[in-house]
Amino acid sequence: MTNKKMILATLLVATLSACSKPKDAAPQSGPAKVAAAVAERRDVPVVLVAQGNVVPINQVDIRPQVSSTVRTVEISEGQNVKAGQLLFTLDAREDQSALDRSAAMIRKTEADLLLAEQTLRRNQELAKSGFISPSAVDTSQSQVDSLRAELAAARLDFKTNTVKVSYYRIAAPFAGRAGAISVHPGSLVQPGSTAPMLTLVQLDPIQIEFTAPERDLPQLLATQAKGELVARARLADGGERAGRVVFIDNTVDRSAGTIKLKAEFANADHQLWPGLFARVEVDAGVQRDAVLIPAEAVLNGPDRRFVYVLQPDGTVKDQTVTIARIVSEQAVVDGLPAGTRVVREGGQNLRPGAKVTVTGNAPRNRAASEAGA
Structure with missing residues (x-):
């Protein structure tokens, strides 16, 4: 029994001695590996893309x-x-009868007026010869004037009844x-x-109503002043239809920060149907000296968008940017100088001041290059 206690005591001391030894420090990880890209400055076409609704130019409820x-x-x-x-x-039988009665009254008054005018001319000749008094001529003249007024009234009644019958x-x-x-x-x-x-x-022509961000309004107005704003509608079958912007609203929606527009399209085949959703693209000119970076380089923070900028000492610094638009997978940004090297890939796990190793530069996007050429 004593030997067993001694063995247990020896094992316990050995275990405590092993636990008391300091642990080896965890191996330190090296700098994060990232891919980089360079912010480029060039002219890019401004193409506004929006989802709109097809609306008729004319629509009327037919009522009696x-x-x-x-x-x-x-x-x-x-x-x-x-x-x-x-x-x-x-x-229309009732009003048609009134119209016929007006026409008959015109014919009767015209006949009475013709007779009265003949009587007036005869009395005027007789008055010159002294066979009748001047008062007889005045009476005939009054009768002619009265019948002329009745004829004018009858013709007005006829026009009124004609309008009624047209209803x-x-x-x-x-x-x-x-x-x-x-x-x-x-x-x-x-x-x-x-x-x-x-x-x-009305189905042909037809319009598509859509909105654009208020920041694009100056570009739209400047392009419109130079000529027509060309628009394209994407059809359900994958086709495309050319049109033009015919309306820019006179006020900006302050609650949404957008401006309403309408584009008009020929629609002889009735592919654009009132009420349908439709994708619209508007050529709004060219933005000069725009700064572009790969769209995946832009990260979303809690309250802003930013990129990681590579520093000379191998660290990164966060830089707030604003995306104006996306052109062929390239982001047109504000707040970043041209020539700045930014992290394109691998920035999701970085923190400001983190050390990084650049494994390669991002190739320039071919579609964006052609667009900016």
Whole structure:
């Protein structure tokens, strides 16, 4: 028993002695390996890319201007119609009777006026010879003047009734595509009804409404002053359609910091449909002496964007930058001088002041080079 206790004591002392020895220090890691790129200064095309909505240039709800019943529906739902094409006819019998009565009144008054003018000329000849008194001539003249006024009033009534009768024939105000028809022959229609008889939408040409950042407004206005702002729409089938910017809003949306624009496109094949989302690209000129770096060199911080700048002593320093736009995987930045060497790859785990080893410089992007050439 004593021998066992002595053995246990010996093992315990050996264990404590081993634990009391200092641990070897952890091996120190070397400088982080990174890839570098050089900020370049060159002219780059300014292409604004935005997601917009297709909107018609003209869209109108067809409603009656008089209370009546529908006699005929001259088109089908979804039909393409021409400007001036007849859409509906209404029951116009009452106002048509008033129009016919106005026409008859004109003919009667014209006949009465013709007779009164003949009488006036005859009385004027008789008055010269002294066969009748001058008062008889004055009476004839008064009758002629009265009938002339009645004729003018009758003609005005005829014009008024003609306008009223025209309300019973409803035609398309412009060429477009008809929507759903909500009335049928015999339906009662009224000017104050909630639902329109149909909605007519112009499809060719058509527009795309989109927004651009307010910082691009000076460039847009400068390019517009030199000529048309060329726009391109990307179609659902992958095709492209050329157009032009026709509208720049007169105010900036302060809440969003954007400006509203509209681009117009030919749309004979109806590929651009009202309400669709569409990608728009606008050629807004050329930005002179822009500073470009690879887009992956820009890192996102909690409240800013920055890059790591290589220092002469092999360390890095963070530098705040602002991205104006991305051009072929190259970021156009503000706040960085041209010629500055920045960390392109490997900056995610760095801290300001960290030592780094550059393993290679980033090759210049071919597409960006061609764009800036």
